[in-house]
Amino acid sequence: MIDRRRFLGTTAGLGAITLAGCEQSNDSISGGFRGIDVARGHAWRDGALALPGGSVRHARTRVVIAGGGVAGLAAARALRLSGVEDFALLEMEDSPGGNSRGGAVNGLPCPLGAHYLPVPGDDAPEVQDLLEELGLRRRVAGRWRYDERHLCHSPQERLFFRGHWQDGLLPREGVEAATLEQYRRFEQLVETWRRRARFVIPVGSALPSADQLALDARSFDDWLSEQGLDDPHLRWYLDYCCRDDYGAGSSVVSAWAGIHYFASRHGFHAPGSASAASDEAEQDAVLTWAEGNGWLARRLAEPLGERLRTGQVVLRIADTRSGVEVDAFDVKTRQTVRWQAERCVVALPVFVAARVVESPPELLRQAATAMGHAPWLVANIHLRAPLADRSHGAAPSWDNVVYGTAGLGYVDAGHQRLDPTPRATVISWYRPLGPSRHDGGDGRQRLLERPWTGWRDDLLSELQAAHPDLRDVATRIEITRYGHAMAIPTPGLLERLGAGRRRITHGSLAFAHADWSGYSIFEEAFCRGHWAAQV
CATH class of the missing domain: 1.10.405 (Guanine Nucleotide Dissociation Inhibitor; domain 1)
Structure with a gap:
């Protein structure tokens, strides 16, 4: 009986034989940008969405959640669990999830951002409860057991190092x-x-x-x-x-x-x-899906119904004597909606929150001044057949990294399939553009000004050493850009943020975003949203 690792290695070799001699140019691969409306965000930044003399429609609810990323979705769930059903969640993009959105290329699901969730420890009971609610874990004979269909399948990680693939990402062979x-x-x-x-996750579980x-x-x-x-x-x-x-x-x-x-x-x-x-043992600690953490975001959003309002750009949040006012520009109707509520969960990045909150508190101003954000790019490449490996070595894995490159390698959205029969798949290539030895200039400007074909050529060149057949089997590349994807935990930020605090509030406003932890991962965003929604 052949195991999964040997089967994948064998079929990869067959792919090389089948596709030999079919090399194509980069220009034959279609593609473009997708996933994030960059122009909408820049219109907000430039003040172009506040229509002078435009009509204002009024609406009322008990709680407004500003921002539909993981923190905002977690806040909505926490409100429902506490019996509060009268709320509205306002999200600027056309779909919720923030950095945890999912998508599809040529009908195949893939992540548009974060692609995994480590099994949470006991310092994150809020995340553990979510996974139990979603049926991802259950107690068996007194011990917690995770659904193996959602745990990352083996082999999990490999590194292309010195001309061949090795198991794991730490360079070790030779x-x-x-x-x-x-x-x-x-x-x-x-x-x-x-x-x-x-050292805990989330950081709000213990003071540093x-x-x-x-x-x-x-x-x-x-x-x-x-x-x-x-x-x-x-x-x-x-x-x-x-x-x-x-x-x-x-x-x-x-x-x-x-x-x-x-x-x-x-x-x-x-x-x-x-x-x-x-x-x-380490591999068993990771949960992943074909669409990455978009699987989690979708399930958090499903119960919200009409309370989830997409295409709503928050322009102003004011904490008044009579409650909270939140102005949001409705992209579809081109109209400003003024929400009146008892309180507001501000689940926005700190630099956005500092601009839209009237008379922002000092803690918010300090956080916005102190924090930098890393630009980020995700390229999803549709492959009409599996990639062939250049040499013998570790078998095709979920996470595949090429040593010494500017990118972070790629994950295979098809790795979780229970049927390993070779077929079309999507691989997701990740490229951070924050300051590093690879990127010392203005990565954000480059992200926004460079055509998609430039990033296409970069990824093809980077992965070519390990996969000479990539150009032959790639049919389409779709690129998602995040101008402010991740908070960067620079020296001194932990202390300046007071990141060890569970709840960060000011009057009727509660602040919830992974930024307040100093770095951006699912557990931090989720717990911040859950805590902020509590009274």
């Missing part, structure tokens, strides 16, 4: 003994910090210690240099991890963020170390 020694030293440092301080604030005061690169950790393979991997979770490199994010990446979850395991958890 590296020097000095490199392995630095891996072991970093493992020991992470374990020391795990015991020394409580003095030791953590000291880490927060310096960059990760500087801290690594102080520890004598200068091996290029280790530094590449740690920089990759920072760009993956924070959108910016290890020279930009704080040492707290760099340690938190490992100490808050599964630690760091050097190859061959006695404390290393098995690869399989």
Whole structure:
């Protein structure tokens, strides 16, 4: 009986034979931008949506939720669970979900942003409850068990390193003994910090210690240099991890963020170390779907019905003596709607909230001034047949990374299929554009001004080393751009935000967004929204 790994490896080789000699040019691949209405966001920024002398329609509800990303959707769920049904959720885009939207290319589902959720720990009971509600986990014989159909299938990760694929993303095959020694030293440092301080997700579950604030005061690169950790393979991997979770490199994010990446979850395991958890155990800790976290966003949005109002651009939020006023521009009717409510959950990025909240409180102004956001790009590539590997090595995986490149590699939306029969699929290529060794200029301007064909050529060139047949099997590339995708946890941000606080309020306003945690992941956004909706 052939296992999944061998079957995939075999069929990849068959694909190479079938497609040999069918090379095509980049221009034969169709595509374009999709997913986010950049012009709508810029019209808000430039004040072009406030129509002078335009009519204003009035509406009333008990609670307004401004923003339909994960935080806003979580706030809506929390209101429903507490018995509050009279609310309105206002979302600027045509679909909710924020960075967790999903989509499809040529009829095949794929992520437009975040593509996985680690199994949450006990510091995030709110997320655990959601997964239980959605049927993703249940108690069996006194222990929690997750639905294996939604856990990431094996093999999970591989790295194209020195001309072939290896298991895992940490460079290890053929590296020097000095490199392995630095891996072991970093493992020991992470374990020391795990015991020394409580690194939690969400960060609002515990106030940061003095030791953590000291880490927060310096960059990760500087801290690594102080520890004598200068091996290029280790530094590449740690920089990759920072760009993956924070959108910016290890020279930009704080040492707290760099340690938190490992100490808050599964630690760091050097190859061959006695404390290393098995690869399989780590893989079982990840939930994923063909459309990524769009699967979760869709289920959070489904119960809302008409309370979810898309195409609503929030222009003004005012906390008045008689309650809250929220002005929103309705894209479809070209009319401003003035909502009156008892309170408002402001589930907007801090730089947006600081512009729309009248007389913003000092904590909001400080947060908006202190925080930077990383631009981000997701390219979904439709393949008419599976990719062939250039060489023998690790079998096709869910997450596939090419060493030393500016991109973060790609995930295969078809990896979760129970039937591994070779067929068309979509792979999603991720490119952060925050400051790093790869991008030192204005990544946001480049993201907005560069034509989609430039990004197409970049990804094809980057993946060509591992997949020479990519141009032959790619039929269409659709690119989603996020100008302010992820909060960057720069040195000092943790303290300036007061990120250890659960609820951040001012009068009748409660602020909810992953920004308030200092970095953008599903668990942080969800818990912030859940907490903000509570009275």
